[in-house]
Amino acid sequence: MTARYNHLNCNATVKAHRIDNALAGAHYVAAGTFPADEARPILGLKRLPRPRTLDAFLEYRDFRLLWFANFSGFTAQWLQLLSIGWLVKELAEGSGIGGLLVLSASAINTLPGLVVNPLAGVLGDRLDRRKLVIVVQSFSAVLALAFAFLVASDYIRPWHAYAYVLISGSCLAITQPMQQVLISNTVPREALVNAYAINTLTVTGTRIFGPFIGGILILKLGFFWNFTLEAALYLGVTLLLLPMRIPYTAALPVGVSRRITPIADIRDGIMHLWREQREILQIMLLSFIPNTILHPLWFLLPLFTVEVLQAHADMGGYLLAITGLGGLISTLTIATWGFPFRRGYILLGAAALGSITTMLFAYSSWLWAAFTVLAVQSFFQAYFRTSAGTLVLTIVPDRYRARTMALLAYERTFLIGVSVLVGMLADFTTASMAILAIGAVGLSLSVTCAATLGRVRALR
Secondary structure, three states, X not given: OHHHHHHHHHHHXXXXXXXXXXXXXXHHHHHOOOOHXXXXXXXXXXXXXXXXXXXXXXXXXXXXXXXXXXXXXXXXXXXXXXXXXXXXXXXXXXXXXXXXXHHHHHHHHHOOHHHHHHHHHHHHHHOOHHHHHHHHHHHHXXXXXXXXXXXXXXXXXXXXXXXXXXXXXXXXXXXXXXXXXXXXXXXXXXXXXXXXXXXXXXXXXXXXXXXXXXXXXXXXXXXXXXXXXXXXXXXXXXXXXXXXXXXXXXXXXXXXXXXXXXXXXXXXXXXXXXXXXHHHHHHHHHHHHHHHHOOHHHHOHHHHHHHOOOOOXXXXXXXXXXXXXXXHHHHHHHHHHOOOOOHHHHHHHXXXXXXXXXXXXXXXXXXXXXXXXXXXXXXXXHXXXXXXXXXXXXXXOHHHHHHHHHHHHHHHHHHHHHHHHHXXXXXXXXXXXXXXXXXXXXXXXXXXXXXXXXXXXXXX
């Protein structure tokens, strides 16, 4: 009897340990760190987690197609950012307001988001997100090719560049939130953190190749081939998305109708966040620092290159490319090892450190110092955006994701106003003083947010 009792007790203990280990594994997956089979202790010892950098990319075919499509689309966007800045600088030569024109032309693509972003969120939660992106990117390809031929003519004027950026900005306001939401529709929830970090490589990686190639093309061949290449890249997005499927799209809950008006849809999304997930609104406030206050630094690079480094468009392309290197290191770190501590602290720290390095860049008159500081600054920018994006996609229900991501992108619509002020400051003072100013404002706001945004501090 005693032996039988001991045997049963031993079995119960083994089962209890298995349950505890399974729960521990579930905790690791939910926290976005490491899979349960790697967290499980073996013979009293814990294995070191293996790197998971490309897990989602290798395992899910549809995510691979999305990754390559996003890589192509973001390359086109960075190529456009570089090309428009230098094109307007050349067209505005001798005007006395070159700084204002360069920054406003680069940032004006965010202006259509004031109207388009909320509607894009509604469309993304109502329609097939894949087909929506295919249609919009096909139009973008035709638009970029038409602008390339206009640039090659003798009729190109600064206002043509503004019109082009406004129209393409409307397309961007639709596709950018969808590019992120589609990640959650191509992988299961437990792979979302890894997949989102890998997808961020399409932003940081293309920031290396797009501007690097674009700067050389401008110097050697002129602007026509930059915009032609942009058109080809948008076409590539369409071709890659055609065979892709979205198997992890949640069905609309019972009792929820698609026949309500778009305005009611927008209100429903905002009220959900206000009542159920107010921390998302606080993340939106904090995102204003890296995405709006600090972002004009990249628009100032043409002026900084000429004024401080005494260089030309090819060097401007290298500078914009080095921001991709810093972001690449950041996203590889997250994809491999996840998040080391509370993401709320990560968001607050990344915003503050991004502001400090922006201020340091203002004084980087030596070329290699400029490269190094700009790479570090972009590291913190990318770390913030990846942390915020994965957090939101993880905790927000699928039927609200498109509206939520569109709302998070809404603060970018204020970028044009901030860029105009920064451009005017650069014209009245110098590019270095304007960069120093935005860094100081960003740091002040970061300290204020750390003291007041309690829900962000509590995020894990």
